[in-house]
Amino acid sequence: MHWRHVLKVVGVLTIALACTMIIPLLVGVYYHDRSVLPFGMALAASLAGGTALFLAGRTDRTEFVSQREGMAIVALGWTVAGVFGALPFYFEGECPTFVDALFESVSGFTTTGASVLTDIEAVSRGLLLWRSLIQWLGGMGIIVLGIAILPFLGVGGMQLYKAEVPTPVPDKLQPRIRDTAMILWKVYALITAAEVVALWAGGMSLYDAVNHAMTTLPTGGFSTKNASVAQFGSLYFDLVISFFMVLAGINFSLHYQMLRGQTLAFWRDSECRFFLGAVLVLTLVVSFDIWGSIYATIGESLRYGLFQVVSIVTTTGYATADYERWPAMSQLILLLCMFLGASAGSTGGGMKCLRIMLCFKFCYKELFSLIHPRAVTHVKIAGKGVPDDVLRSVLGFLALYMGLFGLCSVLLAGMGVDMTTAFGAVAATLGNIGPGFGMVGPVENYALIPGLGKWLLIWCMLLGRLEIYTLIILLVPEFYRK
Amino acid sequence: MKVIIIGAGEVGFHIASHLSRENKNVIVVDRNPEALRRVSDNLDVQVLQGSGSSPVVLEEAGIGSAEIMLAVTNSDEANLVACLAADIISPSTKKLARLRNADYDDYHETFREKAPHIDTVINPDIEVVKTIYRMMKVPGAVDVGEFADGRIMFVGLYLDEHSPLNHVKLIDLPAKLKGVRPLIAAIMRDEELIIPRGRDRLMAGDLVYYITAREQLQETLAVFGKQEPPLKRVLIIGGGRIGYRLAAVLESQPIACKIIERNSEKCDRLAERLNKAVVLHGDGSDQGLLAEENVGGMDAVVTLTNDEETNIIASLLARRMGIRKCITRISKFSYFPLMSTIGIDQVVSPRLSAINSILQHVRRGKVLSAMSIKGEQAEILEAMAMATSAIVSKPLRNVGVPRGALVAAVIRKERIIIPSGDTVIEPDDRIIIVARREAIQQVEKILAVKLEFF
Numbered sequence: 001m002h003w004r005h006v007l008k009v010v011g012v013l014t015i016a017l018a019c020t021m022i023i024p025l026l027v028g029v030y031y032h033d034r035s036v037l038p039f040g041m042a043l044a045a046s047l048a049g050g051t052a053l054f055l056a057g058r059t060d061r062t063e064f065v066s067q068r069e070g071m072a073i074v075a076l077g078w079t080v081a082g083v084f085g086a087l088p089f090y091f092e093g094e095c096p097t098f099v100d101a102l103f104e105s106v107s108g109f110t111t112t113g114a115s116v117l118t119d120i121e122a123v124s125r126g127l128l129l130w131r132s133l134i135q136w137l138g139g140m141g142i143i144v145l146g147i148a149i150l151p152f153l154g155v156g157g158m159q160l161y162k163a164e165v166p167t168p169v170p171d172k173l174q175p176r177i178r179d180t181a182m183i184l185w186k187v188y189a190l191i192t193a194a195e196v197v198a199l200w201a202g203g204m205s206l207y208d209a210v211n212h213a214m215t216t217l218p219t220g221g222f223s224t225k226n227a228s229v230a231q232f233g234s235l236y237f238d239l240v241i242s243f244f245m246v247l248a249g250i251n252f253s254l255h256y257q258m259l260r261g262q263t264l265a266f267w268r269d270s271e272c273r274f275f276l277g278a279v280l281v282l283t284l285v286v287s288f289d290i291w292g293s294i295y296a297t298i299g300e301s302l303r304y305g306l307f308q309v310v311s312i313v314t315t316t317g318y319a320t321a322d323y324e325r326w327p328a329m330s331q332l333i334l335l336l337c338m339f340l341g342a343s344a345g346s347t348g349g350g351m352k353c354l355r356i357m358l359c360f361k362f363c364y365k366e367l368f369s370l371i372h373p374r375a376v377t378h379v380k381i382a383g384k385g386v387p388d389d390v391l392r393s394v395l396g397f398l399a400l401y402m403g404l405f406g407l408c409s410v411l412l413a414g415m416g417v418d419m420t421t422a423f424g425a426v427a428a429t430l431g432n433i434g435p436g437f438g439m440v441g442p443v444e445n446y447a448l449i450p451g452l453g454k455w456l457l458i459w460c461m462l463l464g465r466l467e468i469y470t471l472i473i474l475l476v477p478e479f480y481r482k
Numbered sequence: 483m484k485v486i487i488i489g490a491g492e493v494g495f496h497i498a499s500h501l502s503r504e505n506k507n508v509i510v511v512d513r514n515p516e517a518l519r520r521v522s523d524n525l526d527v528q529v530l531q532g533s534g535s536s537p538v539v540l541e542e543a544g545i546g547s548a549e550i551m552l553a554v555t556n557s558d559e560a561n562l563v564a565c566l567a568a569d570i571i572s573p574s575t576k577k578l579a580r581l582r583n584a585d586y587d588d589y590h591e592t593f594r595e596k597a598p599h600i601d602t603v604i605n606p607d608i609e610v611v612k613t614i615y616r617m618m619k620v621p622g623a624v625d626v627g628e629f630a631d632g633r634i635m636f637v638g639l640y641l642d643e644h645s646p647l648n649h650v651k652l653i654d655l656p657a658k659l660k661g662v663r664p665l666i667a668a669i670m671r672d673e674e675l676i677i678p679r680g681r682d683r684l685m686a687g688d689l690v691y692y693i694t695a696r697e698q699l700q701e702t703l704a705v706f707g708k709q710e711p712p713l714k715r716v717l718i719i720g721g722g723r724i725g726y727r728l729a730a731v732l733e734s735q736p737i738a739c740k741i742i743e744r745n746s747e748k749c750d751r752l753a754e755r756l757n758k759a760v761v762l763h764g765d766g767s768d769q770g771l772l773a774e775e776n777v778g779g780m781d782a783v784v785t786l787t788n789d790e791e792t793n794i795i796a797s798l799l800a801r802r803m804g805i806r807k808c809i810t811r812i813s814k815f816s817y818f819p820l821m822s823t824i825g826i827d828q829v830v831s832p833r834l835s836a837i838n839s840i841l842q843h844v845r846r847g848k849v850l851s852a853m854s855i856k857g858e859q860a861e862i863l864e865a866m867a868m869a870t871s872a873i874v875s876k877p878l879r880n881v882g883v884p885r886g887a888l889v890a891a892v893i894r895k896e897r898i899i900i901p902s903g904d905t906v907i908e909p910d911d912r913i914i915i916v917a918r919r920e921a922i923q924q925v926e927k928i929l930a931v932k933l934e935f936f
Contacts, residue, residue, distance in 0.1 A: 067523070158526055175484070175507035175528040387515070 001482070004060035006072045009153065011054030013077050013146050014084060018046035021088070023133060028126030035126030038091035046084040053080070068479065070159030071470045074143050078462060081142055082106040085134050092127055103446065103454045104131070109138035110465035111347060113221025113317040113434030114457070116447045120226050125207065131222050132214040138465070139218020139347040140188045140252075141165060148181035157181070163470045167344040167354070173253055187255050188347075192217045195244045202236045216244045219348040221317030221434040228442070229307075230320040238303060238320055242310045249275060249314035249342030270382050271354045275343050278353065282333055283309045289330045305330075313337040315349040317434025319442035335437065338427045339401075349432030349464050351401055355394045357381070362391055400468050405430055408460055415453045425449065429460040483507065484548045485844065486575075488534030488564045489555030490517040493580070493606075493836045495525075496815065497552060500837065500854070501844065502527045504923050509543045512555075535563035537571055545572045550844055553579045554836070558586070562600070569599030578602040578843055580836060584723060602843055606836035611727045613830050614809055618716070618782050620699065621807070622708030624689065624827045627853045629864040630893050630912055635699050636667075636862060638691045638855065640827060641684055645707040653680035664692040664702040665900055667890045667916045668860060673819070675859040677888050677916060691855060691862075693890050693914060695898050710806075713737055713781045719766030719796050720787030721745075721752045724811070724832065728784065729759045740775060742766045744787075766796045772803060782807040790814060797826050845926060850912070860918045862890075865929050869909035872928040879903035886918035887925050 021043045028035035065073070086098065086105035095101040100116045107114045108131055117123060123131075137145065143164040147157045157177035173180045192213050199209035208224055215222045225231035229241060247255070250272055257265035266272045287298070287305030295301040304321045311318045312334045323334055341350015361379045369375055378385040405426055413422040417439065424437025425446070435442040440449070449457065463471050473479050483506045487494045490512035498521060502508045508527040511534045512518050518529040532539035534555060545551065551568050553561035561579040568577055581603050586593070590603045616626040625638030641648060650658060652666060669676040670689035676682065684690065694702045703709060716732055718725050721743030729752070732739040739759040743749045746763050753761040764771045766787060777783065783800040785793035790812050797808040809828045812818065821829050834854075841861070842852040850864045867874050873881050878901055883889060892899040893912040899905060907913060917925045 158522065172528050175509050175526075176502070176505070177526050179507070 001066075001068055001072070001480075002060060003072075004057035005065070006057070006069055006076060007053050008057030008060055009073050009146075010077050010080055011050050011052070011057060012150060012152075013142065014046060014050030014053060014080055016050075016146065016150070017081055017084060017137075017142070018043055018050055020133065020137065021046065021130070024088070024126040024130040027129050028124065031125045033124040033126055035088070035092055035124040035130075038088050038093075039126060039130075041091050042084070042087035045087055049080075049084060065157075065159045067159050067162070070163040071473050073160055074163040074466065075462075075471050075474055077143060077146075078109065078466060081109055081138075082458070082462070085109060085130075088127055088130055092124065094123055094127065097451065099451055099454050099458075100447075103458055105134065106458045106461050107429075107434070108134035108220070108222065109142070110432050110461040111135050111139050111218040111220040111315075111349065112429055112432045112461045112464075113215065114429060114436075114440070114461070115222065115434075115445050116454070118445065118447055120224065128211065128224050129207075132211040132220075132224075135218045135220030135222055136192070136214040139220060139248075140185055144181045145185060147178055148185050151178070153178075164466065165345070167352075173256060183256055184252050187252055187259065188217060190259075191244070191247060191255065195240070198240045198244075199237065202234070202240060204232070204237065212241065213244070216241055216316065216318075217248045217347065219245065219248045219314045219316040219342065219346070219432070221311070223318060228320070229318045235303060238307050241318065242307050245310045245314045245316050245318075246276070246279060248316070249279075249310075249346050249348045251343045251345035252347075253345055268382075271343050271357060274357050275353045278340065279310060279313060282313065282337065286326075286330045286333055289327050289333075293327055294325070308334065309337065312433060313340055313350075314342045314346075315431050315433045317428070319435060322441065322443045324437060324441040324443075331437070335424070335427060338431045338433050338436075341431055351398060351431075354381075355397060358386060358391060358394045359398055362395065397468060400472070401430070404460075404463060404468065404472075408456060411456055412449075412453050415450050415456075417449065417453060425453075425457060426460055429457045430464040432461060432464045483550075484509070484544065486511065486540075486543050486545060486548045486551045486568075488512075488551065488553045488561070490514065490521050490529070491554070491556060492813065492815070492833050493554045493840075494552075495521055496833065496837050497554070497840055497844075498527050499525050500841065503919060509548075511539060511543055533560075535560055535567050537567045540564075540568055540571055545575055548572065548575050550576045550578065552840055552844075553577070554840070555580075558583050565600045576601045576843070578604065578840065580604055580606065580840075582607060582723070584727070604836065604839045604843075606832040606839065607724050607727060609835035609839055610724055610811075610830055610832045611731060613835060614724075614728055614784060615731055617809055617828055617830070618713055618784075618807065621703060621710035622706070624829070625691070625855060627851075627862065629693075629851060629862075629914055633696055634693060634891065634893065634898065634914065635696050636691065636693050636853070636914075637699070637702075638689055639703075639706060639708060640822075641686055641688045641690050642707055643686045645686070647684050647706060648686045649683055651681060651683050652678055659705055662698055662701045662705055663900070664694050664698075664705060665890055666690060666692045667862070667888065668855065670855075670859075675855075675918065677860075677886060677918065691916075711781075715780045715782075716740075717742070717775070717777060717780045717783045717800075719783065719785045720793070720811070721748050721761070722786060722788055725784075725786045726752060726755065728786070729756050733758050740780075742771070742775075767792055767799060769799060772799060777803045777805065780805055782809065784809045784811075786811045790817065794824070794826065798824070801825060849929070860916060861922060863915045863917065863925065863929075865913055865915065867907050867909055867911045867913055868929070871930060873913070874907050874909050874911075877904050877906055881907075881928060883928070884917075884921040884924035886921035888916045890914045890916050 021039055025039040082105050086101040089095045089101035089104050090098055103116050141164045143160050147153045161177055173183050195213035196209050200206055211224045254265045254269055283306045286309055287301040291298055291301035307320045308323050339351055341352050342348025344352045344354040365377050365379055408426045409422045421438030425440045428436030440446055485501055485506055485508050487498050487510045490510050498508050498510050502525050510521050510527055511530045513533050515531055522529045530543050545568050553564040555561055558581045565577040565579050577600055579600050593600050593603045620626050622639045623637045627636035666678055668691040669678050715738045718741040721741050729739050729741050741759050742762045742764055744765050749761050749763045777800055783805050785796045787793055793810050797810040800808050810826050812829050812831055838853045842849055852861055852863045854861045889901050891914040892901050
């Protein structure tokens with residue numbers, strides 16, 4: 001294990017991150033708000049920190065990055081990004097303790113969207129933009145961005161890419177990893193720009209449009225308003241944002257194929273069909289459930305049903321209604337949506353549709369072989385057999401996910417939080433959604449969770465974003481053996 | 483530039499590794515998922531599972547936009563079919579096939595001319611035999627290359643403790659040697675490649691690479707303290723394809739040759755096809771047999787069996803019996819760094835030869851030959867200076883030769899010029915460039931024609 005190499009790469013990433021702080025700094029200067037000084041300090045601190053890390057590892061000359069180092073770089077990189085990203089929140093005094101600032105920052109980078117800020121509209125504009133910007137950076141992945149713009153990461157880039165984007169079946173769009181990363185970021189930026197235009201054209205202020213676009217595409221869910229998207233009360237905004245949330249929940253390589261003129265790309269991909277089908281069916285069921293009991297007209301039920309289902313299943317976490325007052329069935333459906341998540345290769349979190357599909361197909365295969373004990377069958381996706389090791393890792397992932405969900409819920413409950421909240425908060429952070437149930441529902445926030453509980457949830461958010469293996473491997477003693 | 487490689491074996495892997503480090507877009511196709519996993523875990527290239535001769539797979543790999551396709555699977559037939567399928571889909575892609583069966587030897591040119599679907603045929607065995615032969619002829623050399631149709635020799639040798647050039651600064655070389663001027667192109671010291679300047683010193687233990695005219699070869703070797711009487715007796719261990727070829731070449735020279743082969747059927751066939759060589763049935767690592775056949779009296783031993791461990795052991799045995807020149811065939815690249823530590827300096831590898839001959843076809847511009855030197859840290863290119871490329875018609879110091887690259891020699895008609903900063907390269911000169919791996923891309927750029935006419 002070349003620790004110096006890890007430090008060097010993380011140092012460079014930190015320096016790059018510090019440079020992005022210039023954007024909110026300039027916005028702060030433009031609006032003459034109080035965020036200028038805190039950003040100046042945070043920028044200086046991050047530059048110093050990044051340089052120190054880089055200098056600590058500068059003597060290293062390794063070219064080859066093993067899978068182990070890839071995981072260490074990604075895990076450490078995300079942690080360090082969370083810490084330095086928290087500095088502006090801490091320096092500006094919005095968060096009374098550092099753990100609050102760290103929670104907000106990690107919630108941003110992991111595109112969770114869980115907040116500890118009670119009065120969002122009182123926060124300076126520079127800081128709110130930073131909050132949205134870190135979600136945008138975290139959405140497609142800071143390491144993937146690093147691979148795209150820092151040439152020296154090209155060697156061994158594949159190991160980093162696999163550690164940050166651990167899809168069951170990785171697809172490389174271009175022979176070289178750097179080109180792949182570049183394409184993904186371009187597609188991502190293009191769709192974001194499209195949403196800015198769509199929202200702006202509907203009458204949202206440019207500032208709000210940019211912020212919301214930057215938190216929709218990463219399926220983040222930070223809003224600049226206290227009541228989230230509900231504050232606008234506009235059907236047009238609801239629909240535009242729902243549309244872009246669905247786009248963000250689809251594998252980005254399909255977007256690329258679509259932009260290259262393969263119009264049937266979405267339809268040909270079985271996972272995408274599954275995802276869109278799930279959104280459609282769940283919306284209809286939930287809308288029917290709330291029709292009459294909560295909303296008088298079918299139109300209203302559909303509008304709120306659609307937005308809530310899309311927001312949760314893509315793991316975005318915007319709200320236009322308080323679903324905690326909905327009937328139990330709808331609430332349970334939304335809770336299960338938190339586990340389902342979006343497509344693999346999208347910016348969404350959760351377990352991912354592909355894994356659930358593979359799991360179901362595997363179960364069916366087991367049943368089939370009970371009836372035909374001598375049958376030779378394969379689990380197939382798009383007509384191709386899925387290798388056994390992929391299936392094994394998917395089942396292992398699902399087991400780990402549920403196990404960690406159980407463990408963390410028990411731990412959180414042990415810190416004096418009620419049962420609904422414990423389940424809701426862990427499901428919402430592990431799946432990178434944001435709003436959960438109980439004390440952390442769509443109209444409340446995470447401010448009242450005890451300090452130790454926040455540490456636990458920070459860990460859950462990182463686990464969810466890096467899809468468990470990359471982070472949990474750090475707890476395995478074998479990882480450190482020479 | 484997009485390159486599709488069919489076959490993820492040792493040759494495919496190393497070419498992919500070479501090209502991906504030069505920032506080319508490489509796609510590797512193979513049927514075996516295990517071989518592909520090794521590629522995708524270690525290299526920044528795209529992999530595709532499937533048969534390289536299937537048009538569906540080739541289409542999926544994007545053959546239409548590929549500049550070159552290299553068919554280097556283990557099977558000659560698969561390589562031929564892959565080229566055929568590729569040609570049907572994408573005639574403009576340059577296609578290269580590796581064919582190892584000796585039956586094809588005489589038809590390389592015919593294939594190139596008459597078979598429209600294959601642009602180049604390479605057979606690494608031929609190259610290996612040439613390399614072995616050159617190594618035998620040049621005493622002390624661990625690496626020998628030829629450029630400009632053999633008029634220029636490129637020699638790599640270890641500098642001995644008692645060599646007259648030990649501790650000499652390069653700048654003092656001309657004063658020390660009157661007339662003879664070996665041009666030192668590169669030095670390998672502790673696995674590190676140095677492109678030397680005037681103030682660098684030669685040290686004992688260095689692997690020195692130099693360029694010289696063929697006529698001056700013996701004199702330059704004398705300067706380095708390496709001299710040997712001409713070869714008279716050679717022992718070959720291993721009578722496979724390469725062993726047979728080498729024996730056949732030696733037969734045409736006044737060199738007595740013995741060949742040891744373990745398999746009696748192979749021995750029969752060898753005895754049938756060879757006239758002067760003595761074919762011996764036995765194990766090449768059997769000390770008794772070696773002693774019996776008077777190995778100590780041989781001028782050189784070449785170990786060429788398919789089992790590299792046997793080759794290493796046989797060479798070490800021969801060394802102990804007093805043979806100074808042992809040429810060993812090694813295939814596993816991971817063994818290379820070990821070889822000089824255990825005292826085996828002269829190593830040949832059919833795979834390395836395959837890579838070298840493929841590389842020269844992949845290079846842009848008018849590259850006539852290319853060879854990569856120990857550890858693949860650098861390459862030596864021989865290229866034709868094209869009238870419209872950046873390198874011609876101005877003094878070299880204004881050309882912007884990239885860092886880590888050196889224009890080592892210029893050949894103008896019959897003359898060999900050792901260039902200085904003021905040398906102006908003329909169109910149709912041949913130039914020999916030593917370039918580190920990182921610099922190759924830029925070197926290609928200065929060699930390439932500015933407006934690409936084709």
